[in-house]
Amino acid sequence: VQAIESRRVVLCAGATATPGILLRSGIGPRRSVERLGVDVVMDLPAVGARLLDHPGVAIFLWPRRGLHQSMRDPLIQTVLRYTSKRSALKNDMILQPGSLVPLPFLSRPLPLVSIMCSVGKPRGHGTIEYTSADPRSQPRIESRLLVDDEDRRRAVEAMRLAADVATSAPLRGQASFFWPPGRVVASDARLAAWIGRLCDSGYHPCGSVPMGADDARDDVAATDGRGRVRGIEGLWVADASLMPTIPSANTNLTTIMMGERFGEWMKTGEM
Numbered sequence: 001v002q003a004i005e006s007r008r009v010v011l012c013a014g015a016t017a018t019p020g021i022l023l024r025s026g027i028g029p030r031r032s033v034e035r036l037g038v039d040v041v042m043d044l045p046a047v048g049a050r051l052l053d054h055p056g057v058a059i060f061l062w063p064r065r066g067l068h069q070s071m072r073d074p075l076i077q078t079v080l081r082y083t084s085k086r087s088a089l090k091n092d093m094i095l096q097p098g099s100l101v102p103l104p105f106l107s108r109p110l111p112l113v114s115i116m117c118s119v120g121k122p123r124g125h126g127t128i129e130y131t132s133a134d135p136r137s138q139p140r141i142e143s144r145l146l147v148d149d150e151d152r153r154r155a156v157e158a159m160r161l162a163a164d165v166a167t168s169a170p171l172r173g174q175a176s177f178f179w180p181p182g183r184v185v186a187s188d189a190r191l192a193a194w195i196g197r198l199c200d201s202g203y204h205p206c207g208s209v210p211m212g213a214d215d216a217r218d219d220v221a222a223t224d225g226r227g228r229v230r231g232i233e234g235l236w237v238a239d240a241s242l243m244p245t246i247p248s249a250n251t252n253l254t255t256i257m258m259g260e261r262f263g264e265w266m267k268t269g270e271m
């Protein structure tokens with residue numbers, strides 16, 4: 001163990017690890033810190049209160065011989081964002097053609113392509129908890145993907161749109177429907193049940209140490225608008241944990257933008 005003293009500490013361990021480091025350091029909801037057997041340094045209810053993600057499902061297509069690309073091609077090369085019916089938020093949905101996605105339950109990979117459907121602005125969210133102060137311990141994550149009825153409804157709508165695209169005239173000769181089975185796609189109720197069992201993470205965890213305005217409630221914001229951890233001098237967060245809501249697009253670019261911005265602030269002394 002090595003102790004390094006610094007005037008300024010910037011945490012950027014990502015949305016699952018950053019809240020763990022804070023909790024082990026005594027910063028977070030009092031009960032969560034105490035459960036680790038750690039002294040409370042700052043009671044911050046918003047740390048780890050929510051874990052945001054893009055819940056997703058996919059349809060899989062069997063491409064005609066010769067059309068299929070190799071594993072070396074980028075998985076995602078284009079994306080369609082659209083606004084779901086009744087949505088108050090624009091472009092709340094994401095459809096992405098996937099060049100090749102192996103189905104996890106098949107013993108050998110089939111050369112399938114996919115259309116992945118994600119809810120870009122979900123109402124639901126997951127939670128993240130740490131149960132041990134051991135820095136090697138893994139968090140317990142309750143993803144709660146598509147548990148929210150409205151999120152599930154939008155996912156059904158997206159799957160139907162994806163199925164329409166997959167069976168449209170331009171694609172018909174290129175690829176045939178493989179999965180889910182036709183009888184599932186034919187009924188909204190069956191599709192909703194199927195989605196409930198088979199939806200998965202969009203691999204976009206964020207929002208576990210949210211930033212917020214200075215007057216935001218302490219269960220809503222753990223840092224100020226510049227990533228300064230509330231009530232602690234010299235401690236910043238600068239990663240996807242900070243996102244107060246999830247962007248309705250894949251999160252890497254937004255995170256890179258945040259890194260650039262924080263880098264600028266460090267250079268100009270604004271941080």
Ligand SMILES: Cc1cc2nc3c(=O)[nH]c(=O)nc-3n(C[C@H](O)[C@H](O)[C@H](O)COP(=O)(O)OP(=O)(O)OC[C@H]3O[C@@H](n4cnc5c(N)ncnc54)[C@H](O)[C@@H]3O)c2cc1C
Nearest residue numbers: 012013014015017076203204239240241250251252253255
């Ligand atoms: C499988 C997968 C696929 C993805 N695909 C896409 C995509 O196609 N497009 C897109 O836009 N986004 C994608 N994302 C999301 C994107 O990668 C993340 O939003 C982004 O990387 C978040 O950046 P970050 O800096 O917050 O965290 P990270 O990129 O996770 O960086 C955190 C870093 O901290 C390190 N770290 C953690 N704990 C410690 C510790 N205790 N000590 C020292 N170092 C530590 C980690 O090793 C890591 O290097 C994908 C994510 C995954 C997991």
